[in-house]
Amino acid sequence: xxxxxxxxxxxxxxxxxxxxxxxxxxxxxxxxxxxxxxxxxxxxxxxxxxxxxxxxxxxxxxxxxxxxxxxxxxxxxxxxxxxxxxxxxxxxxxxxxxxxxxxxxxxxxxxxxxxxxxxxxxxxxxxxxxxxxxxxxxxxxxxxxxxxxxxxxxxxxxxxxxxxxxxxxxxxxxxxxxxxxxxxxxxxxxxxxxxxxxxxxxxxxxxxxxxxxxxxxxxxxxxxxxxxxxxxxxxxxxxxxxxxxxxxxxxxxxxxxxxxxxxxxxxxxxxxxxxxxxxxxxxxxxxxxxxxxxxxxxxxxxxxxxxxxxxxxxxxxxxxxxxxxxxxxxxxxxxxxxxxxxxxxxxxxxx
Amino acid sequence: xxxxxxxxxxxxxxxxxxxxxxxxxxxxxxxxxxxxxxxxxxxxxxxxxxxxxxxxxxxxxxxxxxxxxxxxxxxxxxxxxxxxxxxxxxxxxxxxxxxxxxxxxxxxxxxxxxxxxxxxxxxxxxxxxxxxxxxxxxxxxxxxxxxxxxxxxxxxxxxxxxxxxxxxxxxxxxxxxxxxxxxxxxxxxxxxxxxxxx
Numbered sequence: 001x002x003x004x005x006x007x008x009x010x011x012x013x014x015x016x017x018x019x020x021x022x023x024x025x026x027x028x029x030x031x032x033x034x035x036x037x038x039x040x041x042x043x044x045x046x047x048x049x050x051x052x053x054x055x056x057x058x059x060x061x062x063x064x065x066x067x068x069x070x071x072x073x074x075x076x077x078x079x080x081x082x083x084x085x086x087x088x089x090x091x092x093x094x095x096x097x098x099x100x101x102x103x104x105x106x107x108x109x110x111x112x113x114x115x116x117x118x119x120x121x122x123x124x125x126x127x128x129x130x131x132x133x134x135x136x137x138x139x140x141x142x143x144x145x146x147x148x149x150x151x152x153x154x155x156x157x158x159x160x161x162x163x164x165x166x167x168x169x170x171x172x173x174x175x176x177x178x179x180x181x182x183x184x185x186x187x188x189x190x191x192x193x194x195x196x197x198x199x200x201x202x203x204x205x206x207x208x209x210x211x212x213x214x215x216x217x218x219x220x221x222x223x224x225x226x227x228x229x230x231x232x233x234x235x236x237x238x239x240x241x242x243x244x245x246x247x248x249x250x251x252x253x254x255x256x257x258x259x260x261x262x263x264x265x266x267x268x269x270x271x272x273x274x275x276x277x278x279x280x281x282x283x284x285x286x287x288x289x290x291x292x293x294x295x296x297x298x299x300x301x302x303x304x305x306x307x308x309x310x311x312x313x314x315x316x317x318x319x320x321x322x323x324x325x326x327x328x329x330x331x332x333x334x335x336x337x338x339x340x341x342x343x344x345x346x347x348x349x350x351x
Numbered sequence: 352x353x354x355x356x357x358x359x360x361x362x363x364x365x366x367x368x369x370x371x372x373x374x375x376x377x378x379x380x381x382x383x384x385x386x387x388x389x390x391x392x393x394x395x396x397x398x399x400x401x402x403x404x405x406x407x408x409x410x411x412x413x414x415x416x417x418x419x420x421x422x423x424x425x426x427x428x429x430x431x432x433x434x435x436x437x438x439x440x441x442x443x444x445x446x447x448x449x450x451x452x453x454x455x456x457x458x459x460x461x462x463x464x465x466x467x468x469x470x471x472x473x474x475x476x477x478x479x480x481x482x483x484x485x486x487x488x489x490x491x492x493x494x495x496x497x498x499x500x501x502x503x504x505x506x507x508x509x510x511x512x513x514x515x516x517x518x519x520x521x522x523x524x525x526x527x528x529x530x531x532x533x534x535x536x537x538x539x540x541x542x543x544x545x546x547x548x549x
Contacts, residue, residue, distance in 0.1 A: 021395030024427045027435045041433060057390035067426060070433030113390040126384045 004095050005220040005227030006212055006348060008037045009316035009323075013174040013208030013304050016112035022056065025209050026068035026108055033211035034104065037223040041070045044213075045100025047077045048091045050084035050107035052308050054119050065108065076100070083107060083273070084210060084312030085235075085334030085344045091214055092233055101219040108209030109308035116205050116307060123338060125240065136275075137202055141194035143247045143339055144278045148196055152248035153281045155196070159187040161277040162200035162302065169299025176304040177204035203275040203305035210306075210313045228322035228330070228348040232260030235334075235344035242339060250279075253286040253333075253343035260331075260345040267293045267347075268327035271314035273301040273334045282340060283333060293331075297321075311335065315346050322350040397427035400439060402512035408504055410442045412478055418545065420479040444502035445523065446475035449534020453491045469494050472534055473520055479538050488521030497533040499525040 010032035017025060034040060041047075047069060053061050062079045069075065080086045084107020091103035111119065120136040147153045162182070169178030182200070190198040213223075220227040236252035236259070238245055257263070270293050274280035280295075280302065289295055296302070298317045301310040311334020318332035327350070334344040369376075394402060397413060401424050404411045413425035413436035420429065421440055429436050451471035458464055469491050472481030486494050488503070500520040510516050530536065 018393060019396055019399070021393075021398070021427070024395050024397065027428050027433060030433060031435075054388070057388065057392070067428045067430035068433050070429075070431055072431035113392055114388055118388060122386060122388070127382055130386075131382075131384045 002096055002098070002216045003220070003229055004092055004214055004216050005224065005229045006315070006319035006322075007215045007220050007224035007227050008033045008213040009210070009319055010036065011174060011208065011210035011309075011313055011316055013176065013206045013306055013309075013313070015176045015204075015206060017110055017207040018112070022051075022061070022065050022108055022110055022209075023067045025110070025207075026065055026106060026211070029209050030068050030104070030106055030211045033106075033213050037213055037215075039102065039213065039223070041075065041104070044102050044104045045076065046091055046094045046103040047075050048079065048087040048094070048103065048105050049077075050080045050082045050087040050308055050312065051109065052081055054122055055109050055111050055114065055116075055307055057114060069104070069106075083308050083310065083334045083336050083344075084212075085273075085315055085332070085346070086311075086336075088212060088214070088312060088315060088346070089233060089235060089344060092230060095214060095216050101216045103214040104211065105214060105312065106209065106211040107309040107312050109306045109310075110207045111205060111307050112207050135194075137194035137197060139338060140202070140276045140278065141197045144196050144201070144276070147248050147278055147281075150248055153278060155188065156184065157281060158201055158277040159184040159198075161280050162187045162198070165277075165280075165296060165299045165302035166200065168297050169303035172298045172303065174208070174304060175299040176206045178299060178303055197276065197278075200302075201277040203302045203310075206304040206306045208304070208306040208309055208313070210309050210316050212312060212316055212319070224323065226323055226325060226350050228319035228350060230346060231329075231349050232262070232264075232347040233345070234259035235342065237337070237342040238340075240337070240341060245339065247339055248282065250282050250286050250340040250343060253283055253335075253340060253345070254288075256343045256345040257287045257331075260347045262331055262345055262347050263288050265329055267331050268329055269294045269297060269318060269321050270331040271298060271300060271318040271333065272296055273311040273314045274340070275301055275305050275310075275335075277302065279335070279340050283335075283343075286343075287331065287333065287345065289331075294327075311344060315348075318346075319348055322348055325350070395427065397425040397436070401425050404439075404441075405514075405516055406510050406512045408444070408507075408510065408516070410444055410475065410502075411439045412442050412475075414438045414440050421477060422480055423475060423478045423482055440477070442475045442477050444475070444504075444517075446473050446478070446481075446500060446520075447528045447533055448472070448486060448494065448496055448498045448500060448520075449474040449481040450496060451486060451494050453494070467491050471520065473500065474534055474537070479541070481534055484517060485519040486521070487519040495527065496530050497527040499523040499527065 166182035169175030315332030412423035
């Protein structure tokens with residue numbers, strides 16, 4: 001195995017991009033990520049991105065965004081209809097195979113032109129669930145009810161997770177929902193929007209993008225004072241049909257964490273891409289995060305959920321803590337699908 | 352798995368076991384799952400500048416900060432380098448046909464468009480790449496690469512922030528540009544001379 005590290009990250013997020021195309025969004029982000037380590041596209045061995053046509057409302061929408069990369073002369077490139085964390089995984093595999101020493105990974109999501117709650121319904125099977133058009137909040141509330149009634153979590157605990165996000169996000173300029181004053185009492189006083197879920201239980205929808213530069217071995221050491229070395233990365237998936245799953249659990253998250261070696265040593269920080277407090281609670285248990293781990297100091301995905309980028313943003317936030325010497329060993333997590341169906345865990349360390 | 356694609360997989364070709372009372376019911380052959388998603392697109396910064404000027408009969412391009420190449424319509428970026436292009440340049444509404452095709456199929460929703468019609472890459476004077484337009488005011492058999500054209504605009508009171516402002520491009524009657532220098536040929540020759548990939 002080659003040593004591969006995140007050497008540079010850049011991101012932007014806001015509530016709604018009302019005067020910016022996806023290309024205009026990504027030009028400064030990609031240039032910032034490359035420029036911070038003195039690279040141009042000519043120095044990048046492989047480029048991989050993640051996005052969704054259902055957000056853009058355009059077929060093959062990712063081809064437009066290559067304008068922000070610069071594809072002259074032609075570049076080695078790939079795209080996944082996934083959160084950018086899976087694009088990072090593909091780039092990591094490409095670097096492991098060898099032949100290239102650097103990779104650019106980016107993803108973006110602009111859900112504000114449409115209705116994300118409805119777009120997410122199109123991920124359901126088209127025979128039984130899809131025709132009912134259950135919206136994303138209602139589906140999550142069904143899970144929350146099962147969790148609360150079975151004793152898997154308490155309303156108090158969900159409120160604590162919401163407060164952790166709101167308070168943490170107060171120090172994160174990229175968060176779109178934050179409150180330094182929020183308390184468990186103030187969250188529990190909110191009227192539910194999809195009973196039993198309250199507004200603070202549901203991630204705040206955002207538009208944004210993120211870019212990450214990966215480098216292997218000595219190249220990483222040249223480019224970055226303190227690279228965030230990827231010590232383990234894995235992704236796993238549970239069945240699509242929610243009826244066959246225990247909705248209080250996420251076995252794929254547990255297995256991905258085990259395969260990535262998350263518990264091999266103390267984790268200073270973890271950044272989780274959970275779109276609901278219920279799912280953040282499940283993840284903490286499945287990933288085995290203990291008291292010594294600072295969870296979502298950025299506010300996490302709850303404080304700003306950019307569909308298709310929230311996971312790569314978490315990995316970027318975790319890696320930055322290594323770069324800035326705030327932490328020595330961190331975990332970045334990404335999820336996709338209904339009820340945390342698919343999970344990716346990336347464990348990174350500084351030297 | 353069968354090697355012959357015309358033979359369905361065993362799972363689909365076998366008899367389905369149904370309860371007795373459904374034995375004679377006609378099989379369901381399709382399910383209707385209507386999907387309707389609505390999007391409100393915004394044109395973005397570069398296109399907003401272009402469309403606002405277009406409503407005043409002005410055509411704006413943007414200039415590459417790398418080598419000064421002019422792109423029209425502007426997209427806020429030089430796609431060769433991924434470099435932002437904040438600087439607009441105003442272009443004339445004259446140019447030449449860089450490439451064209453004669454279409455004999457109607458476009459759904461465009462009953463006003465008589466067939467055959469000519470769509471063409473219009474290369475404006477001063478622009479380095481072309482953009483799409485209709486060519487009219489000339490028999491379709493006489494349209495040619497390198498032919499000089501000018502814009503025929505809608506009347507002033509019908510102009511808006513839309514690509515429909517230019518009805519079509521008509522010949523100016525000036526001498527043609529040599530095919531070797533027309534359209535992307537000129538662009539690639541210029542790029543090669545500068546030692547740039549193009």
